[in-house]
Structure formats: C-alpha cells, structure tokens
Amino acid sequence: xxxxxxxxxxxxxRENYRAAFDGWDARRIAAYDDAKVAALLANPGIVRNRLxxxxxxxxxxxxLRLVDxxxxxxAFLWQYVDGRQIVNHFERASRPATxxxxxxxxxxxxxxxxxxxxxxxxxxxxxxxxxxDDHDVSCFRHGRGAC
Numbered sequence: 060x061x062x063x064x065x066x067x068x069x070x071x072x073r074e075n076y077r078a079a080f081d082g083w084d085a086r087r088i089a090a091y092d093d094a095k096v097a098a099l100l101a102n103p104g105i106v107r108n109r110l111x112x113x114x115x116x117x118x119x120x121x122x123l124r125l126v127d128x129x130x131x132x133x134a135f136l137w138q139y140v141d142g143r144q145i146v147n148h149f150e151r152a153s154r155p156a157t158x159x160x161x162x163x164x165x166x167x168x169x170x171x172x173x174x175x176x177x178x179x180x181x182x183x184x185x186x187x188x189x190x191x192d193d194h195d196v197s198c199f200r201h202g203r204g205a206c
Contacts, residue, residue: 060106060115061183062175068106075104080115085126088119114174121172136190139164146192154193157182 060076061069069076079102081087091099099105099112122132139160147154161182168176185191 060108060111062111062177062180064106072105075102079105085119085122088116089123091116111175117172117174118176121168125171136164136185136188140190144189144192149193149195151195155182161185 060072077083079099096112096116100107100109105112125132125135145160157178162178164185165176165178165181168181182191186193
C-alpha cells in the first residue's frame with residue numbers, strides 16, 4: 060500500500076487496514092471475491108487503489124502457495140542473508156534506496172507471483188523486519204540487532 064505514498068500515510072491507517080483485511084488472515088484474503096474487493100475499494104479508511112487491493116489478494120495467494128510447498132515466508136526471506144542480519148555502516152546521507160540483494164529477492168518474489176514487490180519496496184521491507192540494519196553509525200541502535 061505504501062508504494063508512491065509516505066509511510067506516515069499508511070501507518071496512520073494501520074488499524075483500518077487490519078480491520079478491512081480480516082486481521083491479515085491470508086486464507087480469508089486469498090478467498091476474497093469481487094464483492095469483497097468492491098467493498099474494500101469503497102472503504103475510506105484504506106488507500107482505495109484497485110491495483111494495490113488486487114495485489115493484496117494476489118500476494119495472499121502467493122504466500123499460501125509458498126507455505127503449502129512446505130516453507131515459511133520467514134525462512135524464505137532469511138535464506139537470502141544466511142539467517143544473519145546485514146549490518147551496514149552508513150553515514151547520514153549515504154543510505155541506498157535499494158541494493159543488488161533486494162533486486163534478487165524482488166525478482167524471486169515476482170517469479171513466485173507476488174505483486175508490488177519491486178527492489179525499493181523489498182529493501183524497505185528488509186529494513187523493517189530487521190534483515191538489514193541501516194541505522195546511521197552514530198545512532199545508538201546501530202549494530203544492536205533488529206529493533
């Protein structure tokens with residue numbers, strides 16, 4: 060949902076999203092029909108973008124395929140960093156928007172049927188879940204593991 064928008068916009072709608080998308084229950088989301096999608100597109104509490112809503116349904120289905128193949132999203136993602144957080148040593152203005160690793164992971168997710176998972180979004184997600192520590196070297200959180 061964040062693509063092209065500020066994180067603040069999305070974070071301010073977090074509870075609305077949780078309610079609208081059934082507590083992020085992937086099985087329920089994967090079963091959404093046209094009527095449920097239409098209701099979501101009429102919901103003023105979320106970003107009412109048809110492509111983003113459709114991508115959420117598509118991603119739930121892709122996620123379930125991954126799980127049904129005997130894996131977990133967690134294990135799938137962390138294999139890209141051998142289960143260990145990458146700790147970068149950036150100065151204030153030198154942080155990249157994406158990396159070659161994020162591009163590889165993005166490509167793999169797209170191949171598996173996920174949508175809205177370009178390299179920049181994937182890199183932000185990697186930061187958000189703690190796969191990558193991009194805290195400034197002067198930050199008290201730098202090198203201390205996931206927040």
